[in-house]
Amino acid sequence: MKKTDIAVVGCGALGAGIAYNIAKLGRKPLVFEAKYFGYGSTGRDIGVVRGRHRDPDVAKLASEGLKLHEKLPDELGSNTLFRQDGVLTVALTSEEAEALEKEFKSYASGSFIELSRDEVRSRYPYLRVDDVKLCYLSSREGLVHPLAVLWGYLDAVRRLGGEVVKPAEVISIEPKGDKLNIKTALGEYEASKVVVAAGFRSRELLSKLGIDIPLEPLAKEALVTEPMKPFLDPVIERPGTGLVVAQTMRGEVIGTVGSLGKTSDLTLSSYRFLRDFARQATQLIPAVRSLKVLRQWTWVVDTTPDGKPVIGETSVNRVYVACGMHDYGLSLVPVVSKLIGRLVVEGVEDPMLKPFSPSRFG
Amino acid sequence: MGKGKKIVCFCHDVTEEDIVEAIKMGYDDIESIKRFTGATTGPCQGKSCMMHILRILRRMGKLKEAKTTVIRPPIDPVPMEALLGDEGEED
Incomplete structure (x- = not known):
């Protein structure tokens, strides 16, 4: 069994962004991608970045996300082709x-x-x-190249010592003592923490842990x-x-x-x-x-039934989730990945994340 | 265009060098190469470049299965005005 520090399941823009923010805080992320980078949503998204949303809680994230999109090319040292033509x-x-x-x-x-x-x-x-x-x-809103965001994050993850494996579908996650056993198509891994950011496939994976998220x-x-x-x-x-x-x-x-x-x-x-x-x-x-x-x-x-994303630690210790991003995920990627990075590495939950707790589905 | 460049994708001027570079960067399957380099996404939709890319993948020992990218409609480019349909047509 291979040992790793923090595992991320799913390498869309969000998974790559989470891995980047984990690596930035000095930890070594390992990202599992079942198909190819951006398979489900990122690579198919049109790339509209909006700073507003009907739901006031999501709107706070979106407004912050827009600000971070503006700074992202400088931060990552790579062009995300963000064009603010409104x-x-x-x-x-x-x-x-x-x-x-x-x-x-x-x-x-x-x-x-x-x-x-x-x-x-x-x-x-x-x-x-x-x-x-x-x-x-x-x-101030506009269009970004969704895959350029993903590639920018990936490049930075590798520079900071993180690793990405594909195709490596994650079959199950099981708690074992204070570690987590991750069964994948490439063999078994042991991780200290796991973040699931696998889009609509997050539901199936988490249900095996007894966590029900109605995605x-x-x-x-x-x-x-x-x-x-x-x-x-x-x-x-x-x-x-x-x-x-x-x-x-x-x-x-x-x-x-x-x-x-x-x-x-x-x-x-x-x-x-x-x-x-x-x-x-x-x-x-x-x-x-x-x-x-x-x-x-x-x-x-x-x-999700309430229109809000699902972001936070689940009822299973050290298993985190970021999913339920509807069609506004790309706007939120920079802010959600930053906040969940801090939550996973430092245990600090930003008040902005409160309304999105996975525990709200009981 | 310099001497000795081998064009793989004529729609987007992607060279063999670009493809090899992408593979070395970890974009080493046909779907990832497509997205990273833009090859196969032009007006020919891969009809003239896909096989070249598969050959490069095989040469570099990265071809796990002989598979093209997913083929999507339309088979050939169709003008938007030809898609307007008849006014009262049923869904």
Whole structure:
């Protein structure tokens, strides 16, 4: 049996971020990845970073997460391709406008501005504003390359003496004295502490320890087009239908709309998604009409009944969890990984984490 | 472009050197190479580069199974306007 210090299960942006923060505090993390880096969510995410959220507890994390995203390239010494060209939130029907107005009323003033139809037209001439009923701009938000965040963390983890193994699916975790026995596809390991950050697969792994976290997978679809000259500065989102459209630094237009429901099947792809996206995206940005779609895929996020993530020590001593990140995980990665790093290594629980305790599910 | 460069992915100008470098950095399976270098993600979606990458992986002793990346729709690029469908069409 191999011995290790602190083990992290799952190498998405979150797992890599947690390993980095553990290593930064002087410990040696060992990360297990079942498939390849960013397999379930990170590598499929569009990469929108928001500093706001409907839930006030999550909003505190998101606001801190946004600040940390700004500093991340300097901290890691690696470019995360974070571009703060803003997120433009639009409503196209009166019902959507009503819901949006109510939502933005709860956000800190100064973090966004309302734009009139004329202002939208003059700032973003490529947007068709005829149907826009209400529009807010959150100018510090924007787009990051999700995998660049993951790679940046990974690089730093290795520099600091941490280790990553793949493909090494973790089969079970069992307490043994004051240590934890970890059975993996690459053999058995003994660790002093374990952090589970395996997305929707965290549920199955933790249930073997008698810990029940009511996680449900939610599948979303996304697509990418051929690249074109950069023209679309902000991320455009329409919460009423779940539409998100953005342009990457490589010039590709990338986006999502709606969801496939509660499934964790990553192989699904629907025509309905292509059609809905084509209709809604061309309604707002007519220029994308002639762009060719190169690829569509499915991405799975893990959700909880109360809409909040699950972060903290579980009922089994020295076993920690960070999951239930819904579709806002990437915005939270820098802050959650930092706070859980301190919790695991120094035993200090930040008050911001209190509402997310795994014990709330009884 | 310097002399002697071997292009593996013409869509994104990824060279054999880039692929070898990625493999050495631990991005040593076809899915990780795809994401790290951008090869196979251009308009050809791997039709012209996938086999070159698999050969490099095999040469470096990293090919555990003969497998391409997951193939996703559409098979060939489709313009957005061709996907709009008919107005009253059923789901």
